Amino acid sequence: MVSIPSRHDQPLTGLLVVSLEQAVAAPTCSVKLADAGARVIKIEREEGDPARKYDEAVKGTSAYFAWLNRGKESAVLDIKTEPDMELLHKMLERADVFIQNFAPGATKRLGLGGEELTARYPKLIVVDIYGYGQDSAYRDMRAYDMLVQAESGICTVTGTPDEAVKVGVSIADIGTGMVAHALVLEALIGRGITGKGKHIKVAMFDCMADWMSVPLLYQDYLDHETTRNGLSHAVIYPYTKIACKDGDLVIAIQNHSEWLRLCEGVLERPDLPTNPLFETNPRRSENRLTLDEEINPIFAGWTRKEAIERLIKHKIAWSRVTKLEELPGHPALKRGESILPNDKAFSLPLPPGRERLDYKKIPALGAHTEAVRLEFS
Numbered sequence: 001m002v003s004i005p006s007r008h009d010q011p012l013t014g015l016l017v018v019s020l021e022q023a024v025a026a027p028t029c030s031v032k033l034a035d036a037g038a039r040v041i042k043i044e045r046e047e048g049d050p051a052r053k054y055d056e057a058v059k060g061t062s063a064y065f066a067w068l069n070r071g072k073e074s075a076v077l078d079i080k081t082e083p084d085m086e087l088l089h090k091m092l093e094r095a096d097v098f099i100q101n102f103a104p105g106a107t108k109r110l111g112l113g114g115e116e117l118t119a120r121y122p123k124l125i126v127v128d129i130y131g132y133g134q135d136s137a138y139r140d141m142r143a144y145d146m147l148v149q150a151e152s153g154i155c156t157v158t159g160t161p162d163e164a165v166k167v168g169v170s171i172a173d174i175g176t177g178m179v180a181h182a183l184v185l186e187a188l189i190g191r192g193i194t195g196k197g198k199h200i201k202v203a204m205f206d207c208m209a210d211w212m213s214v215p216l217l218y219q220d221y222l223d224h225e226t227t228r229n230g231l232s233h234a235v236i237y238p239y240t241k242i243a244c245k246d247g248d249l250v251i252a253i254q255n256h257s258e259w260l261r262l263c264e265g266v267l268e269r270p271d272l273p274t275n276p277l278f279e280t281n282p283r284r285s286e287n288r289l290t291l292d293e294e295i296n297p298i299f300a301g302w303t304r305k306e307a308i309e310r311l312i313k314h315k316i317a318w319s320r321v322t323k324l325e326e327l328p329g330h331p332a333l334k335r336g337e338s339i340l341p342n343d344k345a346f347s348l349p350l351p352p353g354r355e356r357l358d359y360k361k362i363p364a365l366g367a368h369t370e371a372v373r374l375e376f377s
Contacts, residue, residue, distance in 0.1 A: 010037025010358065015188075017041070018091050019072075019099040020079075020112075022049045024145065024170050025129050025204065026101035027068035028177025029184065033097070034071035034359055035351055041091065041372060042072045043079070048365040059344045061362065067348060070338045071359025075373075076366035079110060088112075090376045092121055097184055101129035104140050114199035124197040125187045127180050133203045143204050148172040152208035157215050159228045175211065176204045231321070237285040238262070240292075241321065242299045244307050249299075252317040259284075265314035267298050338362060 015038040019030045027042075027049075034040045042049070049065065057063040077084040092098055098117060100107050107113060107128070114126040128134075131143020138151075149155055149166045159165035180202045187198040209216070215226035215234075226234050231250060233239035239252045253259050259281075263272040272278055272294060277287040284291055299307055304320070311318045322330060334350040336357035341364035350357065 012036040012038040015039065015097065016091075016095045017097040017099065018088070018095045019043065020107065021099055021101055023051050023101070024064060024068065024173035025176045025180070026099050026127075027051070028174055029127065029129075029180040030072065030099055031068045031070060032178075032181040032351070033184065035354065035357070037358075038097075040072040041368070042069065042074050042363070043088070044074055044076050044365060046076055046078065048076075052365065058346050059340055060342060061340045066338065066340060066346065066362055069362050070357065071361065072363055073368035073372065074363035074366055075369045077369070079112075085110070087373065087376055091372075092117065092124060094376075095121075095124060096188070097125045097127065099127040099129070099180070099184075103142070104130055104134065114201065118197050118199045122196055123191060125184060125191065125200065126197070127184060127200045127202065129176060129180060130201065130203045132205045134201065138205070143172075145170040145172045145204075148204045148208055152205055153212050153215065154208055157212075157226045157228060157234065160230045161228055164228060171211075172204045172208050176202055176207045179207050232288070235285055236281060237288045238291060238295060240288075242296065242307070244299055244302050244304045247304050248321040249304055249307055249311075250319045250321060251311065254317070256281075258316060261314045262316055266310045266316060267295065269294065269298075336360075341365075341367070 012033055015033065017030055017033050017038050017040045019026060019040060020043050021027050021030060030040045030042070049069075051064045051068070052062055054062040054064050058066040077088060079085045079088050098112075100112070108116075114128050117124055117126045130139070131148060132138035132141050141147075146166050149172050152172070154171070155164040155166050158167055180200065183200045183202065187200060191197055218224045218226055218235075229240075231241035231248075233252075236252075236254065239254070240250065242249050242251055251262070253262055260273055264270045272291075276283070278284045278291055302310070308318060327333065335347045336350045336354070337345050337347055338357060338360045339345055340362055
C-alpha cells in the first residue's frame with residue numbers, strides 16, 4: 001500500500017482539499033495549497049488527468065503534470081457510479097475545500113453544484129473554475145488557454161505590429177489558478193470568523209479581462225487602441241530592446257531623471273532632452289522611430305558588457321534577453337527537487353517565497369485509491 005504523504009507543521013497543515021481537477025488551472029490552485037501543508041486528494045478518472053499524457057519530457061512524465069502535482073494523492077474513482085459518489089460525499093463531509101474545473105455544467109449534473117454542496121456542507125469552501133462567467137452568454141463555451149487569451153484581447157496587444165501572438169506560457173490557466181488560490185485563502189480566513197464556507201466562482205476570461213484593464217481603460221476613455229510593439233512598451237519610451245555588437249539588451253526609462261541620465265551619462269548626448277520631439281514621455285513614445293535613429297547606432301557600437309557597464313554606472317534599468325538555453329544557469333534561478341511517479345528525481349524552479357519543497361512526490365495514477373477507500377468508507 002502506498003503511504004499517505006506526511007504533513008509537517010505548515011500554515012495549512014490539517015486542511016483537507018478534494019479536487020476534481022485536470023490540466024492546469026485547478027491543479028495550479030491545489031498545488032499551492034499542497035505546498036503550504038494541505039492534504040490534497042486528486043480525484044481522477046480511470047484514464048487519468050489528460051495532462052499526464054501531454055508529453056514525456058521529464059524522464060517519462062509530462063512536464064505539465066510534473067510541475068503541478070507534487071505532494072498530492074491520486075485516487076481513481078468513477079463518480080458516475082453510486083458507490084463512488086457515496087465515497088466522494090463521505091470525503092466532502094470531512095473536507096475543507098472542494099475544487100473542480102470540469103466542463104461547464106458537468107458537476108452540477110452530478111449533484112455537485114456549488115450551491116448544493118455549500119447547503120449540504122455549510123463549512124465547505126467550493127471552488128468552481130470555468131472558462132466564462134456562468135451568467136454570461138459564453139457560459140457553455142469550451143475554454144482552453146489559447147482560446148481565452150485570444151477571446152480576452154491578450155493576443156491583440158501581444159506580438160509584433162504585423163502579427164498577433166499568444167503569450168508563450170499558459171497565462172490564462174496559471175493566472176486563474178493563482179486567483180483561485182488567493183480566493184480560497186480569503187474564504188478560509190472568512191470561515192475562521194463566521195464559521196461558514198463559501199461558493200467561489202472563478203472564470204478564466206474574467207482573470208484575463210482584469211489583466212487587460214490598462215488597454216481597456218485606454219480604449220474606453222481615450223478611444224486609443226493599444227498597439228503591438230514586440231519587445232517595446234506600448235506607452236513608455238525608451239523601454240525597448242536595443243541591439244549591441246554581440247546581442248540584445250532591454251533598457252527601461254520610467255521617468256524624466258532617468259531619461260536625463262541616459263542621454264547625458266550613457267549616450268553622452270545632452271542635446272536629446274532639449275529636442276521638442278523627445279522632451280516628454282508621450283512625445284518620445286509618439287516619435288520612437290526617430291528616437292531609435294539617434295540611440296540605436298550608439299548601442300550598436302558597444303558590446304553588451306560595455307553597454308551594461310555604462311547603464312549600471314548611471315543607474316539605468318536593463319536586462320538581457322535570456323535564451324531558453326541560458327535560463328538553467330541563470331544566477332537568479334532558484335531550484336527545488338521533486339520525485340516522479342517512477343521515483344526518479346528532477347529539478348524545477350522553486351515557487352516564489354519558498355526556500356524548499358517539503359512535499360515532493362508526484363503520484364502515480366491511482367496510487368492512493370486503496371488507502372482513500374479504506375479511510376473514508
